[in-house]
Amino acid sequence: MATFQTLPGFREFYPEDLARRNHIFRRWRQAAGTYGFAEYDAPVLEPLELYKTKSGDEIEGQLFNFTDKGGREVALRPEMTPTVCRLVGAKANALKRPIKWFSIAEFYRYERAQKGRLRAFFQFNADIFGEPGPEAEIELIALLIQCLAGFGLTKDDFCVRLSDRDLWFFYLEALGFNDTQARELLGAIDKVEKLGDAAFEAFAEKHGPLAPEKMAAILGFMKIRSLEALAAEIGRIGQDKLEARLGDWRRVIAGLTAMSLGEFIQVDLSVVRGLAYYTGFVFEAFDRKGDLRALAGGGRYNDLVKKLGLPDLPAVGFAIGDVTTGLLLEQRGLMPTFVQAPDVYCVIGGEKERAAAFGDIQALRAAGYRVDYPLKEVGFGKQFKAAAESGAKVALIYGGDEIAKGVVKLRDLTERSERDVPRADLLVTVRDFLAGA
RNA sequence: GCGGUCAUAGCUCAGUUGGUUAGAGCACAAGAUUGUGAAUCUUGGGGUCGCGGGUUCGAGUCCCGUUGGCCGCCCCA
Numbered sequence: 001m002a003t004f005q006t007l008p009g010f011r012e013f014y015p016e017d018l019a020r021r022n023h024i025f026r027r028w029r030q031a032a033g034t035y036g037f038a039e040y041d042a043p044v045l046e047p048l049e050l051y052k053t054k055s056g057d058e059i060e061g062q063l064f065n066f067t068d069k070g071g072r073e074v075a076l077r078p079e080m081t082p083t084v085c086r087l088v089g090a091k092a093n094a095l096k097r098p099i100k101w102f103s104i105a106e107f108y109r110y111e112r113a114q115k116g117r118l119r120a121f122f123q124f125n126a127d128i129f130g131e132p133g134p135e136a137e138i139e140l141i142a143l144l145i146q147c148l149a150g151f152g153l154t155k156d157d158f159c160v161r162l163s164d165r166d167l168w169f170f171y172l173e174a175l176g177f178n179d180t181q182a183r184e185l186l187g188a189i190d191k192v193e194k195l196g197d198a199a200f201e202a203f204a205e206k207h208g209p210l211a212p213e214k215m216a217a218i219l220g221f222m223k224i225r226s227l228e229a230l231a232a233e234i235g236r237i238g239q240d241k242l243e244a245r246l247g248d249w250r251r252v253i254a255g256l257t258a259m260s261l262g263e264f265i266q267v268d269l270s271v272v273r274g275l276a277y278y279t280g281f282v283f284e285a286f287d288r289k290g291d292l293r294a295l296a297g298g299g300r301y302n303d304l305v306k307k308l309g310l311p312d313l314p315a316v317g318f319a320i321g322d323v324t325t326g327l328l329l330e331q332r333g334l335m336p337t338f339v340q341a342p343d344v345y346c347v348i349g350g351e352k353e354r355a356a357a358f359g360d361i362q363a364l365r366a367a368g369y370r371v372d373y374p375l376k377e378v379g380f381g382k383q384f385k386a387a388a389e390s391g392a393k394v395a396l397i398y399g400g401d402e403i404a405k406g407v408v409k410l411r412d413l414t415e416r417s418e419r420d421v422p423r424a425d426l427l428v429t430v431r432d433f434l435a436g437a
Numbered sequence: 438g439c440g441g442u443c444a445u446a447g448c449u450c451a452g453u454u455g456g457u458u459a460g461a462g463c464a465c466a467a468g469a470u471u472g473u474g475a476a477u478c479u480u481g482g483g484g485u486c487g488c489g490g491g492u493u494c495g496a497g498u499c500c501c502g503u504u505g506g507c508c509g510c511c512c513c514a
Contacts, residue, residue, distance in 0.1 A: 005487090005504080005505065006505090008504095008505070008506085051514085054514080055514060059514080061438095061512095062512075062513080062514085078514065079514045080514095081514070082514090107514095109513085109514085111512070111513075112438080112439095112510095112511090112512090113506090113507095114507085114508070114509075114510095115507080115508070115509090117513075273514095274512090274513070274514085275513095275514060277514085293513085294513090297513095297514090319514085347472090347473085349471085349472080350471085379470060379471065379472090380470085380471075380472045380473060381470055381472080381473070381474085382470085383472095383473085384472085384473045384474050385473090385474055385475075386474095387473090387474075388473095388474040388475065389474085389475065395473095397472080397473085399472060400472095401472085409472095411473080413474080416473090416474075418473085
């Protein structure tokens with residue numbers, strides 16, 4: 001066994017693995033491009049303080065962090081959001097609005113690896129800055145859907161659960177809770193799916209038991225799964241803030257429906273996400289059939305840019321990871337197999353013929369064709385076998401007889417037929433052959 | 438950080454109540470083969486049996502520890 005092992009939670013990408021990874025990246029990049037998002041990148045290493053400021057000191061336990069030789073406390077990035085906030089914030093006054101940016105980058109988290117979660121992973125991040133209205137949510141959720149639908153996944157494979165922290169705060173306010181209590185209740189709501197009623201025990205210990213009718217209202221609000229039911233409940237409460245917020249919901253749903261994406265959306269107020277920095281809509285993409293963890297997640301974070309010491313800038317964004325996406329595609333049989341085949345494979349008789357072949361090989365390569373040949377002199381039998389196994393459509397045979405006649409034998413590896421081609425016509429003949437094949 | 442489970446060749450695995458020099462298939466390489474295809478035959482390389490310790494005359498096999506994979510808990514930006 002090897003003396004040095006790969007670090008836990010890290011992956012190596014052998015050619016087949018990298019081909020699959022690139023396939024995912026290609027689709028994401030394509031989606032972002034068609035939605036008018038500009039790609040950026042940023043440092044892998046950042047000041048530790050950037051993440052502590054955003055998420056609190058406890059975050060350090062989940063980071064790959066160390067002190068560099070200059071005495072700086074630094075960390076490998078665990079996410080892109082604070083970084084992109086800094087990039088955008090630094091030039092906020094000079095950038096055209098809306099600012100629509102995306103990136104594909106590797107992230108590092110010091111956590112125990114398990115299914116769908118590793119210590120090093122890639123994420124596609126997309127954000128819109130400078131647009132406070134729900135139009136930004138429409139655009140971003142549509143992009144999120146395309147980031148999965150681009151692989152052939154349909155509304156039967158995944159859905160986007162839409163929720164809203166503002167709506168919750170207004171609702172809890174209407175029920176008579178103060179801001180501190182509301183935050184704690186949201187923490188409990190986030191855990192109800194796992195813990196059931198026990199999720200509210202911590203709240204009850206601090207603030208006294210929940211009145212049965214309020215508990216029932218909260219549990220009922222969580223179970224809302226349609227815009228109609230939401231409107232009905234808000235109408236029952238009759239509070240102005242809730243009514244106004246319902247208007248934003250109608251716009252988001254209407255917009256996505258007009259994009260023919262309505263069937264991907266699932267109203268689900270049980271999604272609140274643990275992160276305290278989200279300020280409005282939050283959304284997560286889920287596998288509809290399987291038991292995978294969340295495929296993607298995002299939401300609005302209007303206060304974060306300012307919190308990082310930058311201009312006040314509304315923002316909404318999401319991230320989707322390569323690990324769960326890859327698992328889902330494998331499960332659905334939507335991950336293609338990739339073969340790296342040359343267009344042309346050259347069979348070369350000996351050293352003399354090699355010199356002639358090299359000239360043609362380079363000419364074909366300059367014309368953009370993928371050309372391969374045996375590095376060392378081997379028998380014809382082996383070479384023909386290698387040519388067939390390479391996956392090339394055509395073999396060019398450089399034997400002593402051919403060179404003497406000024407021709408190359410062109411073998412159709414599919415049809416197993418051969419013909420002589422004057423070397424002067426080789427480029428044109430190969431081009432026509434490959435174009436016709 | 439906690440728990441379960443597994444670890445023999447590049448891959449899939451076999452390996453008897455502990456007993457000689459650890460095997461097979463696939464894959465890879467060479468040859469049969471100095472001009473024609475995934476075949477066949479022959480041959481070869483490749484293992485400190487994850488690592489370390491213990492029991493024993495003797496450990497791939499039993500015991501303890503440890504590292505790593507997988508699964509789950511905590512967490513999940």
